[in-house]
Amino acid sequence: MSEVAIDLSNKNILITGGSMGIGYAAAEACLKANGRVVICARNSEDIDKALSQLRAIGSGQVVGVSADVTQHDQVEAALDKVESSFGVLNAVIHAAGIYGPIGALTEVDPEAWFNAIRINLFGSFLVARQSCLRLQKTGGRIALFSGGGAATPFPNYTAYACGKVGVVRFTETIAQEMAPFKIQINCIAPGFVITRLHQQTLEAGANLAGEKFLENTKAQIEKGGVPASVGGNAAAFLISDRADGITGKFVAAPYDGWQNWVDHLEELKTTDIFTLRRILPKERGMDWQ
Numbered sequence: 001m002s003e004v005a006i007d008l009s010n011k012n013i014l015i016t017g018g019s020m021g022i023g024y025a026a027a028e029a030c031l032k033a034n035g036r037v038v039i040c041a042r043n044s045e046d047i048d049k050a051l052s053q054l055r056a057i058g059s060g061q062v063v064g065v066s067a068d069v070t071q072h073d074q075v076e077a078a079l080d081k082v083e084s085s086f087g088v089l090n091a092v093i094h095a096a097g098i099y100g101p102i103g104a105l106t107e108v109d110p111e112a113w114f115n116a117i118r119i120n121l122f123g124s125f126l127v128a129r130q131s132c133l134r135l136q137k138t139g140g141r142i143a144l145f146s147g148g149g150a151a152t153p154f155p156n157y158t159a160y161a162c163g164k165v166g167v168v169r170f171t172e173t174i175a176q177e178m179a180p181f182k183i184q185i186n187c188i189a190p191g192f193v194i195t196r197l198h199q200q201t202l203e204a205g206a207n208l209a210g211e212k213f214l215e216n217t218k219a220q221i222e223k224g225g226v227p228a229s230v231g232g233n234a235a236a237f238l239i240s241d242r243a244d245g246i247t248g249k250f251v252a253a254p255y256d257g258w259q260n261w262v263d264h265l266e267e268l269k270t271t272d273i274f275t276l277r278r279i280l281p282k283e284r285g286m287d288w289q
Contacts, residue, residue: 004233004237004242004259006033006236006237006240006241006242007033007034007240007241008030008033008034008035008091008236008239008240009033009034009035009059010090010241011030011035011036011090011091011239011240012035012036012038012082012083012085012086012087012088012089012090012091013030013035013036013037013038013082013090013091013092013093013239014037014038014040014078014079014081014082014089014091014092014093014131015027015030015037015038015039015040015092015093015095016039016040016041016067016069016078016092016093016094016095016096016123016127017040017041017069017094017095017096017097018037018038018039018040018041018047018050018064018093018095019039019041019043019046019047019049019050019064020041020046020050020195020196021095021193021195021196021228022095022145022190022193022195022228022231022232022235023039023041023093023095023096023232024039024050024054024228024232025227025228025229025231025232025233026093026095026143026231026232026235026236027039027050027054027062027232028054028057028058028229028232029229029232029233029235029236030058030093030236030239031054031057031058031059031060031061031062032057032058033058033236033240034058034059035058035059035061035091035236036059036061036062036085036086036087037054037061037062037063038062038063038064038065038078038081038082038085038086039051039054039062039063039064039065040064040065040066040067040069040078040081040096041064041066041067041096042066042067042068043066044064044066047064047065047066048064050064051063051064061086063081063085065077065078065081069094069096069119069123069124069126069127070118070119070122070123070126072126072130075126075127075130076130079130079131079134088134088138089131089134089135089138089140090135090138090140090141090239091140091141091142091143091239092127092128092131092140092141092142092143092239093142093143093235093236093239094123094124094127094128094142094143094144094145095145095235096119096123096127097119097120097123097145097147097163098115098116098119098120098160098197099116099157099160099197099200099201100112100113100115100116100117100119100120100157100159100160100163101113101116101159102156102157102200102201102204102208102209103156103204103208103209104155104156104208105158107208108158108159112159113158113159114159116159116160116163117159117162117163117166119163120159120160120163120164120166120167121162121163121166121167121170124144124166124167124170125170128142128144128170128174128185132174132178132181132183135178135181135183136178136181136183139181139182139183140182140183140184141183141184141185141238141239141240141243142183142184142185142186142239143185143186143187143188143234143235143238143239144167144170144171144185144186144187144188145167145187145188145189145190145231145235146164146165146167146168146171146187146188146189146250147160147164147189147190148160148161148164148192149161149162149164149165150164150165150167150168150189150250150276151165151189151250151252151276155210155213156208156209156210156213157213165276167187168187168250168276169276171185171186171187171248171249171250172248172250172275172276175247175248176248179247184238184243184244184245184246184247185247185248186238186243186246186247186248186249186250186251187249187250187251188231188234188235188238188251188253189250189251189252189253190226190228190230190231190234190253190254191225191226191230191231191252191253191254191255192220192225192226193225193226193227193228193230193231194220194221194224194225195228198217198220198221201213201214201217202214202217202218226253226254230253230254231253233253234251234253234258237258237259238251238258242262243261243262244262245262245265245268245269246261246262246265246268248275249268249274249275250274250275250276251274256274
């Protein structure tokens with residue numbers, strides 16, 4: 001999938017989960033487009049390692065801060081870091097997340113289940129909320145990340161699936177709420193990107209993860225999966241001026257041809273394409289309703 005030429009030289013950007021995986025790929029994409037970036041993650045050693053590599057890319061204007069996205073004061077500190085380092089916040093890419101417990105409903109620990117919801121869904125809420133309080137003054141862009149289970153059932157990963165589908169509806173809803181403030185908000189499904197999360201599936205084994213998904217995970221790992229850069233490039237595009245007018249959409253980064261969406265803005269604005277919705281019988285050729 002080809003990259004889209006974008007210019008982020010006018011953007012000061014916060015990227016959560018930016019020390020590795022998809023968040024790191026998003027940071028790479030933003031720096032290549034000459035953006036100014038603050039990455040945050042919980043582990044300061046991971047941040048330092050990422051910064052040592054990111055500073056050689058593109059603009060090289062990148063700093064880091066340790067932050068837990070479920071803690072109000074730490075999210076505020078990360079946003080403050082953008083303003084103290086580069087100036088007024090323009091965009092946020094929220095890529096921090098975890099898999100949570102693996103196993104059937106009756107097998108998983110309730111506290112571990114809720115913790116995954118807290119990080120994946122509440123973390124998205126808190127980062128978006130605190131960001132919008134600042135972006136309301138100037139307008140801006142937010143890209144959130146969905147994932148497996150948002151569009152189809154994901155057995156044995158209920159916490160992850162429920163959190164990620166929640167992010168999709170959350171995105172669609174707050175995009176409408178924030179539209180008067182010229183804040184555009186979208187979420188991205190990055191595809192099967194090989195990250196540390198999939199090591200958890202291998203460790204869980206077939207009894208917890210399910211034979212089918214375990215074998216699929218092994219096959220994807222062998223093939224290399226979807227490059228993290230696919231989701232990272234999509235995020236960079238969605239916070240760029242090239243994506244002006246695109247908001248409230250659920251983007252499957254490897255499949256949806258988002259590079260060409262600017263040619264279809266009217267259809268994106270006036271229809272329910274690329275959103276969550278019910279499928280009615282008549283849409284499947286049935287006439288009994």
